[in-house]
Amino acid sequence: MKPAPFEYVRATQLGDALAALASDDDAKVIAGGQSLVPLMALRLARPALLVDVNDLPLDTVEVANNEVRLGSLVRHVRLERDAVVVRAAPLLAEAAALIGYPAIRNRGTLGGSVAHADPAAELPAALVALDGVVLAEGREGTRRISARDFFEGFLTTVLAPDELVVGVQVPVAAERHGASFREWAPRAGDFAVAGVAVVIELDAGGVCVSLGAAACGVGSTPVDLHEVLTDAGVLGASDVGDSLLRSTAQAAARTARGDDDREQLVGLLTAAALHDAFARARGGDASGTGVAA
Amino acid sequence: MKHRVKFEVNGEAAEIEAEPRETLLDVVRERFGLTGAHAGCEHGACGACTVLVDGAAVRSCLLFAVQCEGRSVQTIEAFGTPAALHPMQEAFRTHHALQCGFCTPAMVLTAIDMLAHSPNATETEIRAALAGNLCRCTGYAGIVDAVCSLAGREPVDS
Structure with a gap:
């Protein structure tokens, strides 16, 4: 028994969870607990009250109006295996498969990963690449926050202390959608040194008409690479030949300039993910493989 | 404050009172004597405490016992016997x-x-x-x- 003592309440209704969160300045939400409990075991986190949200009806996957809406209690293992997620949001399925180990993925949740905001985490970067929306519920109502604005810094988000992430929303993968998440970790399942998510959409003529990209493990939040890839000429390209891959890699690497461990790595991962994304968009097979670079 | 937890351990109904900070690992080892779940790092790194909860492998050091209300927990002791191994x-x-x-x-x-x-x-x-x-x-x-x-x-x- 390593954590410091704390009080515990299990919420069965959203209103109860929000009230409990507001009742104590040192209250903390527990969902999967795969990041929080290690911090508590090391006594780096000492919440006075844990509000357990696992009984809330938020383990949901819905597709409507061309959006995939995922409840915050969807566990990584479900993102990885759920047929709807694999088809409609293949980048999230691929990213989830790269998180930790099976026992971690059996417990860890989408909302937990987003709210914890570890800069090395895969799902926040995937959400930024997808230009997704984080749905936060507070006592004043629901806020829809762009993933691009949600992450503020290391383990810090724009979420108020008494707000709860209840879900995320991403666009449904179109017909000629290609997504890829590449990362490098010294050992399978370890925190990645860096990772890059790329998602593109081609028109009927095979021209890239939409793109998103983000890196994890670099900087204190996910690094949005949308502009970098756009400026490098990926938008409007119909092929990713060596020269486009090389110039894009160089541009992406500059976002990690000064970080000797990551500068080249980010470039390589970006090129690899971009190459995958084009191949998958063309082949009509947008499903990820979950393999590391 | 202690909490009452009703759950199933290796196929048998169980009921305990637990402090919130007691992990499932603490409880299966110390209350149930199921020492096949091993306490290694106790912060999720080594995997030695793995048990099945509702059939899925989880790290029992990262799950508080109070979170196991209504769940079915299986430790290695539920699998096989010395005469008939799994x-x-x-x-x-x-x-x-x-x-x-x-x-x-x-x-x-x-x-x-x-x-x-x-x-x-x-x-x-x-x-x-x-x-x-x-x-x-x-x-x-x-x-x-x-x-x-x-x-x-x-x-x-x-």
Whole structure:
């Protein structure tokens, strides 16, 4: 028994969870607990009250109006295996498969990963690449926050202390959608040194008409690479030949300039993910493989 | 404040009073004497405390016992007997997949969960699934061989 003592309440209704969160300045939400409990075991986190949200009806996957809406209690293992997620949001399925180990993925949740905001985490970067929306519920109502604005810094988000992430929303993968998440970790399942998510959409003529990209493990939040890839000429390209891959890699690497461990790595991962994304968009097979670079 | 928790441990209904900070690992070892779940790092890094909750492998050091209300918990003690080993235990025996035994119960449970979902897992997938369980005897080759044998894979040459 390593954590410091704390009080515990299990919420069965959203209103109860929000009230409990507001009742104590040192209250903390527990969902999967795969990041929080290690911090508590090391006594780096000492919440006075844990509000357990696992009984809330938020383990949901819905597709409507061309959006995939995922409840915050969807566990990584479900993102990885759920047929709807694999088809409609293949980048999230691929990213989830790269998180930790099976026992971690059996417990860890989408909302937990987003709210914890570890800069090395895969799902926040995937959400930024997808230009997704984080749905936060507070006592004043629901806020829809762009993933691009949600992450503020290391383990810090724009979420108020008494707000709860209840879900995320991403666009449904179109017909000629290609997504890829590449990362490098010294050992399978370890925190990645860096990772890059790329998602593109081609028109009927095979021209890239939409793109998103983000890196994890670099900087204190996910690094949005949308502009970098756009400026490098990926938008409007119909092929990713060596020269486009090389110039894009160089541009992406500059976002990690000064970080000797990551500068080249980010470039390589970006090129690899971009190459995958084009191949998958063309082949009509947008499903990820979950393999590391 | 202590909380009353009703759950199932190795097929039997159980009821305990637990402090919120008692982990499932603390409870299965100290209240139920199920010492097959091993306390290694106690912060989620080593995997030695793996048990099944509702059939899924989880780290029992990262789950508070109070969170197990209504859940079904299985430790290694629920699998096989010395006279009739579980097929995974038999495979571990055949392939010399254990040395000191500290990581073994968790390795076996992780492998059982994995093959339940991917009965024909490849060696690469098996290695990735077991990567979260540390064996400090470094006996990985035998462990991978054992799990491969049940996935219908030719054991690697070791």
